[in-house]
Amino acid sequence: MADPTTYRPKPGSIPEQPGVYRFSDADGRVIYVGKAKSLRQRLNSYFADPAGLHTRTQAMVFTAARVDWTVVRSDVEALQLEYSWIKEFDPRFNVKYRDDKSYPWMAVTWADEFPRVMVGRGKKRKGNRYFGPYSHAWAIRETVDLLLRVFPMRSCSNGVFKNHKQIGRPCLLGYINKCAAPCVGRISADEHRDIVDDFCQFVSGQSGPMIKKLEREMARASAAMEYERAAVIRDDIGALQQAMSKNAIVLGDGTDADVIALAEDPLEVAVQIFHVRGGRVRGERGWVADRVDDIDTAGLVEQFLLQLYAAPEEADGPEQPPLPREILVPALPPSVDSLTALFSERRKAQVAIRVPQRGDKRTLLETVARNAGETLVRHKTSRAGDLSTRNRALEEIQEALELPTAPLRMECFDISNLQGTEVVASMVVFEDGLPRKSEYRRFVIRGVDGQNDVAAMKEVITRRFRRLLDDRARTAADHDRGNGTAAAAEVADAEPDGPMLIDPTTGAPRRFAYAPALVVVDGGPPQVAAAAEAMGELGINDIALCGLAKRLEEVWLPETEDPVILPRTSEGLYLLQRLRDEAHRFAITHHRSRRSKSMVESVLDQVPGLGEVRRRTLLKHFGSLKKLREARVEEIAAVPGFGDKTALAIKAALSETPKAEAINTATGEILD
Numbered sequence: 001m002a003d004p005t006t007y008r009p010k011p012g013s014i015p016e017q018p019g020v021y022r023f024s025d026a027d028g029r030v031i032y033v034g035k036a037k038s039l040r041q042r043l044n045s046y047f048a049d050p051a052g053l054h055t056r057t058q059a060m061v062f063t064a065a066r067v068d069w070t071v072v073r074s075d076v077e078a079l080q081l082e083y084s085w086i087k088e089f090d091p092r093f094n095v096k097y098r099d100d101k102s103y104p105w106m107a108v109t110w111a112d113e114f115p116r117v118m119v120g121r122g123k124k125r126k127g128n129r130y131f132g133p134y135s136h137a138w139a140i141r142e143t144v145d146l147l148l149r150v151f152p153m154r155s156c157s158n159g160v161f162k163n164h165k166q167i168g169r170p171c172l173l174g175y176i177n178k179c180a181a182p183c184v185g186r187i188s189a190d191e192h193r194d195i196v197d198d199f200c201q202f203v204s205g206q207s208g209p210m211i212k213k214l215e216r217e218m219a220r221a222s223a224a225m226e227y228e229r230a231a232v233i234r235d236d237i238g239a240l241q242q243a244m245s246k247n248a249i250v251l252g253d254g255t256d257a258d259v260i261a262l263a264e265d266p267l268e269v270a271v272q273i274f275h276v277r278g279g280r281v282r283g284e285r286g287w288v289a290d291r292v293d294d295i296d297t298a299g300l301v302e303q304f305l306l307q308l309y310a311a312p313e314e315a316d317g318p319e320q321p322p323l324p325r326e327i328l329v330p331a332l333p334p335s336v337d338s339l340t341a342l343f344s345e346r347r348k349a350q351v352a353i354r355v356p357q358r359g360d361k362r363t364l365l366e367t368v369a370r371n372a373g374e375t376l377v378r379h380k381t382s383r384a385g386d387l388s389t390r391n392r393a394l395e396e397i398q399e400a401l402e403l404p405t406a407p408l409r410m411e412c413f414d415i416s417n418l419q420g421t422e423v424v425a426s427m428v429v430f431e432d433g434l435p436r437k438s439e440y441r442r443f444v445i446r447g448v449d450g451q452n453d454v455a456a457m458k459e460v461i462t463r464r465f466r467r468l469l470d471d472r473a474r475t476a477a478d479h480d481r482g483n484g485t486a487a488a489a490e491v492a493d494a495e496p497d498g499p500m501l502i503d504p505t506t507g508a509p510r511r512f513a514y515a516p517a518l519v520v521v522d523g524g525p526p527q528v529a530a531a532a533e534a535m536g537e538l539g540i541n542d543i544a545l546c547g548l549a550k551r552l553e554e555v556w557l558p559e560t561e562d563p564v565i566l567p568r569t570s571e572g573l574y575l576l577q578r579l580r581d582e583a584h585r586f587a588i589t590h591h592r593s594r595r596s597k598s599m600v601e602s603v604l605d606q607v608p609g610l611g612e613v614r615r616r617t618l619l620k621h622f623g624s625l626k627k628l629r630e631a632r633v634e635e636i637a638a639v640p641g642f643g644d645k646t647a648l649a650i651k652a653a654l655s656e657t658p659k660a661e662a663i664n665t666a667t668g669e670i671l672d
Contacts, residue, residue: 003062004046004047004050004061004062004064005047006065007064007065007066007067008047009043009067014039014040014043014044014069015039015040015069015071016038016039016040016041017038017039017071017072018035018036018037018038018039018071018072018073018074018077018078019035019036019039019069019070019071019072019078020033020034020035020036020069020070020072020078020081020082020085021033021034021035021036021039021042021043021067021068021069021070022034022067022068022069022085022089022091023060023061023064023066023067023093024064024065024066024067024068025063025064025065025066026065027514027515029089029514030085030089030091031060031063031064031091031092031093032060032064032091032093032094033082033085033086033089033091033094034082035078035081035082036078039069039071043067043069046061046067047061050062059093059405059406059408060093063093063408090436090438092408092409092431092432092436093432105119105120105121105124105130105131105140106118106119106130106131106140106144106203107119107120107124107128107129107130107131108128108129108131108196108199108200109127109128110127110128110129110196111126111127111128112127113189114154114161114182114183114189114192115153115154115192115193115196116153116154116155116156116157116161117144117148117153117154117155117196117199118155119140119141119144129200131203145178146239147199147202147203147239147240148173148178148179149177149178149235149236149239150214150236150239150240151195151196151198151199151202152173152177152178152179152180152195153179153180153192153195153196153199154179154180154182154183154192155173155178155179156171156173156179156183161183164183164184165183165184168184169184170183170184170186171183174186180192180195198210202240210240211237211240211241214233214236214237214240215237217233218230218233218234218237221233255276255279255325255326255361256276256277256324256325256326257276257324257325257326257327257328257361258273258274258275258276258324258326258327258328259273259274259276259328259361259364259365259368260272260273260301260304260305260327260328260329260330260368261330261365261366261368261369261371261372262297262300262301262304262330262369262372263369263372263373263375263376264297264300265376265577265581268288268289268290268376268379268380269288269289269300269376270286270287270288270372270373270375270376270379271286271287271288271289271300271304271372272284272285272286272368272369272371272372272375273285273286273308273368274364274367274368274371275324276324276364277324284371286371286372286375288375288376288379290568290569296331297330297331298331298332298333298334299333299334301329301330301331301332301333302333302334302335302339305327305329305333305339305343305353306339309323309343309346322347323343323346323347323351324351325349325350325351325352326351326352326353326354327343327351327352327353327354328354328355328356328361328364328365329353329354329355330355330365330369331355332353332354332355333353336353339353340352340353380578389571390432390433390434390571390575391406391433392571392572393433393570393571393572393574393575394406394407394408394432394433394572394575395572396566396570396571396572396573397518397572397575397576400555400564400566400572401518401544401546401555401557401564403517403518403544405517406517407516407517407518407544408431408432408517409429409430409431409514409515409516409517409518410429410430410431410516410517410518410519410520410579411427411428411429411430411464411516411518411519411520412427412428412430412519412520412521412522412579412580412582412583413425413426413427413457413460413461413464413519413520413521413522413531413583414426414521414522414580414583414584414586414587415445415453415456415457415460415522415587416584416587416588417445417453417456423444423445423456424442424443424444424445424587425442425443425445425456425457425459425460425587426440426441426442426443426583426584426586426587427440427441427442427443427460427464427583428440428579428582428583428586429516430575430578430579430582433575435582439514440586441464442586442587443460443463443464445459445460453523453526453527454526454527454529454530455530457521457523457527457530457531457534458530458531458533458534459534461519461521461530461531461534461535462534462537462538465534465535465538465540466538468515468540469538469539469540515542515543516543517543517544518543518544518545518546519531519535519543519544519545519546520546520547520548520576520579520580520583521545521546521547521548522547522548522550522580522583522584523547523548523549524547524549524554524556524563525547525556527547528545528546528547528556528557528558529558529559531545531547531558532545532558532559545557545558546564548576548577548579548580549563550580553566553568553573553577555573555576607646607649607650607653610646610649610650614641614642617639617640617641618636618639618642618650621639628650628654629654633647633648633651634647636650636651
């Protein structure tokens with residue numbers, strides 16, 4: 001890391017005008033862009049006592065090796081230039097803003113003397129009853145507005161309520177009968193709470209009894225010849241039915257069921273539940289929890305069912321839902337008979353726990369599973385987007401691996417192959433705890449025969465760091481000659497597929513010129529040893545290395561007999577796992593792409609007179625082997641350069657070739 005005093009501008013050399021500045025590291029890469037009304041005042045603050053700087057600012061100042069600035073005429077120009085530079089260089093120390101909206105909910109302030117209904121987001125408060133989450137806030141507000149006609153409870157803020165209580169007149173909602181106006185004493189607190197209780201019962205799914213009650217009241221009013229009141233009740237029933245129609249029918253047999261699905265990864269599990277009453281979805285809830293052991297899906301289902309339904313009713317915790325007739329789950333719990341007996345006793349009626357195999361119930365379970373997957377993704381995105389959490393994760397990795405500094409840039413490598421053929425590797429990059437997808441790289445392994453992941457790992461590590469050394473040498477030679485831009489153009493012309501040089505005018509990096517602080521390989525001691533051997537042969541001794549084994553999530557270091565064990569709840573382990581999983585995903589994506597192309601070419605090799613050019617034309621036209629298999633003979637014959645005879649031969653070759661399965665040899669996972 002550079003000492004800020006080595007590149008601090010000379011006193012008086014920084015202008016006092018407004019402008020935009022950028023910090024670059026030793027490789028010429030822009031790592032931070034900022035603007036200032038006074039460049040001198042702002043830049044001098046970076047070179048003050050480092051102890052007074054924010055932790056992130058300290059890391060930036062010590063990572064940088066140079067600072068440049070551009071003077072502009074106004075703050076508007078500074079904003080425009082700052083934005084364009086951030087878009088161009090994507091500096092890793094600049095804050096990346098993301099949408100931080102949470103899902104909206106509907107709440108009833110149950111602890112108040114006169115409870116109110118409101119729609120909001122964010123943290124939940126004690127003393128309130130919550131319903132949701134929902135997809136759109138506007139949909140909740142429309143529903144609440146519709147229900148206030150039937151349940152005229154308070155919906156105004158505390159300030160509005162106190163104001164109208166003082167002046168002795170209700171607000172507009174009180175005049176149009178969408179509020180019972182407790183602020184002016186039209187009804188008592190107990191009468192208002194009865195209205196609130198009916199409202200909560202309806203929105204929690206108990207709509208049938210409420211509609212039957214209103215129908216009885218309408219009949220009595222009609223029998224008493226109170227036709228105006230009967231008409232009002234009729235309109236109320238219509239409003240409730242309109243609110244109910246917003247929930248689509250998902251089970252045609254009118255089943256009462258709770259549908260539960262899970263989305264899992266080695267560290268966390270997301271659970272989603274849909275409450276279906278009368279065949280309609282009446283509510284949904286989701287949870288995300290840390291996994292503390294290696295329990296399987298069936299065991300997770302059992303634990304969740306126990307926590308949700310079997311806890312004592314007087315116990316503290318979330319409100320328990322009423323037990324339905326059916327509980328649909330993705331896997332039967334090990335103690336399914338005991339759970340069935342326990343829940344049936346509590347419900348005082350039979351409860352069935354089963355896994356749907358087909359039909360509407362299976363389709364609904366798949367929908368709930370997709371929602372659980374999205375919940376887990378949102379949770380991970382929110383967790384990864386938290387700056388303090390990422391900083392803590394990097395500090396935990398630094399401490400566990402005994403690194404001199406936090407690994408701000410990490411690279412992870414993974415190998416994927418199909419029974420020893422089509423061997424590919426992936427390299428993914430995380431900077432400051434976030435993926436930097438523009439620097440992901442893919443490798444085709446050609447120097448390894450068979451299923452030898454260790455040899456493949458050594459080859460990809462060798463190729464990656466040989467590129468790093470070559471780029472460093474060429475950059476140094478370009479600077480020595482004093483014509484970096486011209487040299488870059490010459491090398492680019494000579495090697496069109498080779499690494500890119502740094503453009504001294506923009507700071508754009510070479511393809512492999514930026515060295516990581518930590519290299520992570522997917523695997524245990526053999527893969528780590530192969531990577532360490534490759535780096536040692538190249539003389540790379542200033543970059544940390546570790547491996548992450550899948551089964552027990554152990555972190556292995558070179559030349560150590562025992563792994564480093566991070567706690568299961570460690571943010572550092574979570575970050576390493578995300579890095580490894582991303583490398584695995586990227587490798588499989590590359591593998592599928594190559595496999596699809598190679599399968600098309602191998603199948604079409606059987607067609608007489610079909611050369612390489614025409615095979616590529618066919619693949620480009622249809623895009624994949626699957627689409628080519630589904631194409632009709634007429635569609636194939638319509639491709640330029642193909643006729644009916646050739647199309648028939650292609651269709652015959654495709655129909656005779658069985659579909660293949662690609663398997664990742666490291667995990668046994670079917671890739672497609």
